[in-house]
Amino acid sequence: MTTANSPVADGRILVPGGYGAVGTAVAAILGQWFPGRVVPGGRSADRARQHGGVRVDVNDPQDFRTVLDRLGDVGAVVLCVEPPDESVARACLERGVHLVDIGADERLLGAVAALHDTALDSGASAVLSVGVAPGLSNLLARRAHEEVGGAQRIDLTVLLGSGERHGADAVRWTVAGLAAPTTARPLRVELPGHGLRTAHPFPFSDQHTLTGTLGVPRVTTRLCLDSRAATALLFGLRRTGLLRAADRPLPRRLLTDALGRVHLGGDAFVVRADAYRDGLHVARVARGLRQSRFTALVAAHVARHLLTGGPAPGVRHVEEVPALADLPERLAGDGLTVLRLTDGPR
Template identity: 65%
Template sequence: MDVGATHRLLEEVSELHDTAAGAGATAVLSVGVAPGLTNLLARRVNDPVGGAERIDLTVLLGAGERHDSDAVRWTVAGLGEPVAARALRLPVPGFDTRTAHPFPFSDQHALRRTLGVPEVTTRLCLDSRPLTAALFALRRTGLLGGARRQRLLTGVFGRVHLGGDGFAVRADAHRGDRHATLTLTGRGQSRATGLVAAHVVRTLLTQPVPPGVHHLDQLPHLADLPDRLTGHGISPPP
């Protein structure tokens, strides 16, 4: 099981599917909140519209939650990557209407293959509106590129805690005039990642999971995982 979120690494591991299957070994990728719960919600909204033409994923994270330097560095590096999609303004239950900006989470790449959806975009915003605006304004200036600048910003952002610890994940599927949407909310994104990982480990040890390399949304045994998290400060989708 891998709780990483770097697209390039996950793609390289995915290419080992046949080798792992031939050896009777199983690997599960896209474990956590994003990727992870985003993948599961995407699958849930894909089916009601008869196979989406486009899926939009929105991730709202609490800016007050503390993360280690590696997590902050990964986020800063992601802000420095070029994007083609546009920002999207939409309501997020519990947080009013927010503007979410495209961000290179790995789920959008994996879901194009696992669900066969041609267009998938994941967008990010923080519970702090001023911090969200500042981060993505910096991205537009191009000042987030370069290793030296990213090291400096990693140190700065690691000391900034302007919000709370609430998070939300929203998935929207579109096909023609058909639209389906689901939202999951909770507190403690890091703790939620740990809970998802624990459930995946238990499933791997107790259920007949097929060999090979699979993303979380490809395993029927884990389709109800968002519902299992009820009672852990997480409100599952309806």
């Protein structure tokens, strides 16, 4: 039963970033499951009118709060664009509105996770690390971790399609990640459908999250692209040190614009989680097409779970929600292949 301090059971679903590559797909999927309840949002008033949505700016916390209050009956927010801080999440959770966050910034995820007590007080639930990586990577890592009886080390490998058209936020995040310093080493990994590939350390948030949620002391995430040429180019630039200039606004903008125009490969993706303990080794792999579409599918499934009697109030990462453990298998009908391997990198 819905109370003043619990989410609206049959309320609307606000999708900030609802006109982007992921947000459009999220709105479409949820619109099929919850007809008439999905409200896409974005900063452009014109596009809001065209899509039957609302103008909302996650960079302006007061504007966001005003939109929530004006709509009045929002049951959940699926955040498909990254705000500068946790103010948007706070506005949702203080009002008892469920939150699904596809963000991948370690700092921001930590700030939202710290709102757990706020969610408890309002009766809302928030699920973080939602998407492919983080997201599917977290779920596969938990599965492999459990199968070896508690991993001492987890290696995550992500292959992304360099031919897929990603949103501007995703490209900017990639540029920032390439510029970030790292001490881990590249690893040669067998990726089904793509052969033996060299994957390079990359600051995905899952490797930081999983050390806490699973208690694994060593977790490293590495990245490669389906195009070997594009992988060599990007990580070759990293080795030269030229990408350190990406910390400054103009070089970062120029590099982001350049990468946004490069489409050398296809749209396949692979996520692999290798767990190790005292000589035991299990790998879980998921592969599919169009990473942005599967990010949207994961987000939509999580939102549906929250709106139909999901986890108890509080803030959790996706791997901490038991009912979502089999989500990779549930996505088989959408074209996701899930494999279990027992050999691979050591």
